[in-house]
Each structure stands twice: as structure tokens, then as C-alpha cells.
Amino acid sequence: MDGHAEILDLDAEVLAEHTASITAWLPVDVSPRQIVDLGGGTGAGTFALLARFPEAHVTAVDSSADHLRRLRDKAGEHGVADRVRTVQADLDSTWPELGEPDLVWASASLHHLADPDRTLRRVHDALVPGGLFAVVELAGFPRFLPDDAPENRPGLEARCHAASDRRHAEHVPHRGADWGLKLTTAGFTLVGERTIAVDIDGSRSEAVGRYALAGLRRVRDAVADALSADDFAALDQLLDIDSPRCITRRDDLAVRTERVVWAARRT
Template identity: 75%
Template structure:
């Protein structure tokens, strides 16, 4: 691979790792609340985090269930390396087993977990229904599957901002939605009937509105900046020049119009959470 392509690849990977870490920091309180809501009678000892990224769910689950060990599964070596680093920093390395695997290919050896967690990962898979069936087959008797999905990409600016060109963020997302419609067809799916079809009984479902103002954590500004940088790179060819100019002004951290100088930022999104168990332990695994 030519050096310039390698450099770009490493830059893209580093930017994705940074974005996942910022997302985890900004949404930490909501993630903890989800783990507390799960309908669990006895604390699980064996947990699997499918599509773990850099560990947002893994570390929330370790904090919620202090006797548990988490098998963290992801296709990205870079994500797993970051997760291992954070596990060491937090002093929980002995409670984390990192497994690199393509969940659309050979199913990894995850043992017989008491809890399987999949947050913002299932919609990326080519065959999520097949994954659901594999999860059902892997769960220990009485085990729980927790599925968390974002209803859409987070928004950060008010609808009427910026003042000289309102709605630029929504127009960016409209472009992204058109691009993702073909490449990520399962984003925004109705997961409850798909869980039922895969042999689960849904025990709980809730929609969580996320609105985290910048005053709550300084991660909001950094998360917004990193997200909009990635969005700008993805939609540049399809946005009008006026919108690109506005984005560039927002992303100029040294300028007066920088997004980091705004006091009206917030993380705005919705998360859908479902908790399900195998419908019958007698069904074929």
C-alpha cells in the first residue's frame, strides 16, 4: 500500500477511535442508566459485548456488575488495542477478554454468556438476523440479550443555527442518510419483530431521549467538533458552497465562529433499548 494511503488510513482510524471515546464520555450517564434498567435478577458473571468499539459498553457493564468478566468482540484491531489500554488504565484488565472477529463471518468462541450486549453495532452487520440467531444459541439458560441502537446520528446545533445559514447540520445529515440508505440498510430497523422471529421474547423496550447540554461535560464540544469534521469530509461533494463555508467556519477552532465558542451546543439524539430472552430453552440451538 502506498505511503500516502497508509497515512490516510491511520489518520481515519485514529479519528474514529477518538470519536468513539468522546461519544462514550458524553453518553456515559445514559449508558450507565441503561445497564441499571436491564431486567436482571442475578448479576451476570459472563458477558459478551458485540461490536464493542473502544469499550463504552464494556466498561459500563464492568462497573454495573463488579463480579463479571466481559468478552469484548470487534472487527477492528485498533479499537481493541484502545480498549485494552483503557482496561489497564482503569485497573480491570484481568476482567476483559478482547476478541477480534468479523461477526458476519465465523462466529467467535464466546462461551455461554449470561448477558450479551450489542450497542450501535447490529445495524452495521450484513446479516443481523443471523447474528440474532447465533446470540440466542450462545446464551446460557435464562440469559439476556440487550440491544441498544441510536435512532440516528447525534445533532449538536439548534435547528435555527448558525444564524446566517440555519439548518446546515440537518442538510448534512440528509446527505448522509441518502448515502447510508444503501450501505447500511438496517439502520433504524424495527428490532422487536426481528428478535421475535429469531426466537426471543422481548421483556422490555424503551426509547430514551438524549439531551446533554455543554454545561454538563466539556466532552460535548469536543464530540461535536470531531463529529462535524467527519461529516464534512463525507458530504463535501454533495453540499453547496455556502454550506461548506459555514461548516469550515464552525470547524476553525481559532476563529470567532468556532463551534467550540458556542454556548448552545448539546448532544441530541434518541436511543432505543430492548431486553430479550430466548423464547424457549427447548428450541434448537
């Protein structure tokens, strides 16, 4: 499995309760039958939506054939293959045929698009009248380490994330956008907005350590040229699975972030 798919799978596992709380909150008048998951990845949103709406079918759209293959494999394992359709598509290019969904879900995907405003308008036109569009975004990648850990240079993770944020501001300009404003500009009526604080103690799941390892590996790749030599060495020690200081050996990990969800209706 590629590194990105691994992080998506771990994200789904570690944040499953929070994802379920978002799907439970969605202001739907009637349970949707046709759902589209835009940027579905390996299926975190798809399977949460299938669980929340047991009569629904989901069309999962992603640009990665490997991610969609993994999603189909999971659907078979979960016994819901007959309720899942996958579509490989670049949403900045040709818009795929998605039918007339009752609900469209986009989690941590819209900010990657070159022209998300165009996609919002396309979603608006695809939805049935009264249909709902749910947009979910993370407020940055999760933090895992306590800031005052002396053996790993206090503030190391904060400095890594600051460097990563600077890089993303240049290369992913829509991260952190005001999606509520974008949705109303695209013709939607905003019907709900919610911020969910995520603070998961690492002792609750052994997956937290693997999630931290995979996540900080990706951060390392993004910020390697922006760190001091001492910070870089400390980070490499955290990511060395043979080191006694490896992040997976720690007992003080947590997953801390925020997720914001906007619900908008085509009226």
C-alpha cells in the same frame, strides 16, 4: 488515535450517564457472570457493564485491532484487566468462540452487519437458557447546533444530517431496523423496550464541543458532494479550529438524540 476511536471515546464520556441508566434498567434475574459485548469498540459498553455487574467478566468483540488495543489499555488504567478478554472478529465471517454468556450486549453495532439476522440467531444459540440479549441503537447521529443560528445558515446541520441519512440508507440498510421484530423472529422473547431521550447542555462538559467537532467532521466527509457551496463553506468554518466561529467556541451547543434499547431473553 484514529478519528473513529476518538468519537467512540467521546461518545462514552458524554453519554456515560445514559449508558449507566440503560445497564441499570436491564431486566436481569441474577447478576450475570459472563458477558459478551458485540462490537465493543473502545469499551463504552464494556466498562459500563463491568461497573453495573462487579462480579462479571466481559468478552469484548470487535473487528478493529486498534479499538481493542485501546480497550485493553483502558482496562489496565481502570484496574479491571483481569475481568476483560478481547476477541478480534468479523461477525459477518467466522463466528468466534464466546463460551456460554449470561448476557450479550450490542450497542450501535448490529446495523453495520451485512446479515444481522444470522448474528441474532448465533447469539440466541450461544446464550445460556434464560440469558439476556440487550440491543441498543442511536436514532441517528446526535445534533449539536440550534436550528436558528443565523451566523451559520439556519438549518445547516439538519441539511447535513438529511444528506447523511440518504447516504446511510443506501450503504447501511439496517440502520433504523425494527430490532424487536428481528429478535422475536430469531427465537427470542422480547421482555422490554425503552426509548431514552438525550438532551445534554453543552455547558455541562467541555467534551461536548470536542464531540461536536469530531462528529461533524465525519458528517462532512460523508456529505461533502451533497451540499451547496454556501453550506459547505459554512460547515468548514464551523470545523476550522482557528476560526472565531469554530463549533468548539460556541456556548449554545447541546447533544440531542434518542437511544432505543431492546431486551430479549432466550427462553
